[in-house]
Amino acid sequence: GESVGLHLPTLSVQEGDNSIINCAYSNSASDYFIWYKQESGKGPQFIIDIRSNMDKRQGQRVTVLLNKTVKHLSLQIAATQPGDSAVYFCAVHNNAGNMLTFGGGTRLMVKP
Amino acid sequence: DAGITQSPRHKVTETGTPVTLRCHQTENHRYMYWYRQDPGHGLRLIHYSYGVKDTDKGEVSDGYSVSRSKTEDFLLTLESATSSQTSVYFCAISTGPSYEQYFGPGTRLTVT
Incomplete structure (x- = not known):
């Protein structure tokens, strides 16, 4: 099976600083990874994804890093803004099934 | 929300009554999922x-x-x-099992 965990339940950062949110997974056969953002009262919103044949992928102000050796995934948000305040969680797919396993979420709080 | 609607958005019902939640997509995606989201459990897949x-x-x-x-x-x-x-129930859609899933706005269901 697959279990997905997050290192911190809450992360508080100053506006303008960089944020790093971490995720650990258990199954070495995992081949696809996604980060989601969820604002209060809304559905999860896709941010960025990465496949196991890569170790880094960049988007607009976000970077995902994948370390398959230690089964660790991180989301970096540059120049964090108040609008980034939300719960972030990772999702992991392994090629044995047709489903994603979701982590529990980290709440990012941005201080003005 | 990527052309996904859910109905109803809120429902209160009594124990023992039948309830049907609907997910409608306009994206013509092959895969559709139902999740529930509860505090302390994250997103868990019900059926797909x-x-x-x-x-x-x-x-x-x-x-x-x-x-x-x-x-x-x-x-x-x-x-x-x-x-x-x-719980809060979310519908999601994707083009395949190892591709990003897009979520609807959710249905908050209360069973009294």
Whole structure:
């Protein structure tokens, strides 16, 4: 099976600083990874994804890093803004099934 | 929300009554999913569909059934609602099992 965990339940950062949110997974056969953002009262919103044949992928102000050796995934948000305040969680797919396993979420709080 | 609607958005029902939640998509995606989200558990897969009339169980399928008679609609039915099924239910769609899933706005269900 697959279990997905997050290192911190809450992360508080100053506006303008960089944020790093971490995720650990258990199954070495995992081949696809996604980060989601969820604002209060809304559905999860896709941010960025990465496949196991890569170790880094960049988007607009976000970077995902994948370390398959230690089964660790991180989301970096540059120049964090108040609008980034939300719960972030990772999702992991392994090629044995047709489903994603979701982590529990980290709440990012941005201080003005 | 990527052309996904859910209805109703809120529902209060009594224990023992049947409840049907509807997910409708305009993206023509093959895969559709039903999740529930509870504090401390994150998102958990209930059922999913990989085509019209093709469905399979997820992690927490007991007490739930689904149907998909058209590509655009995926129904989740609680045959006899229980208080443990009080939750927020999200529908998601994707083009395949190892591709990003896009989520609907959610349905908040309360079983009294």
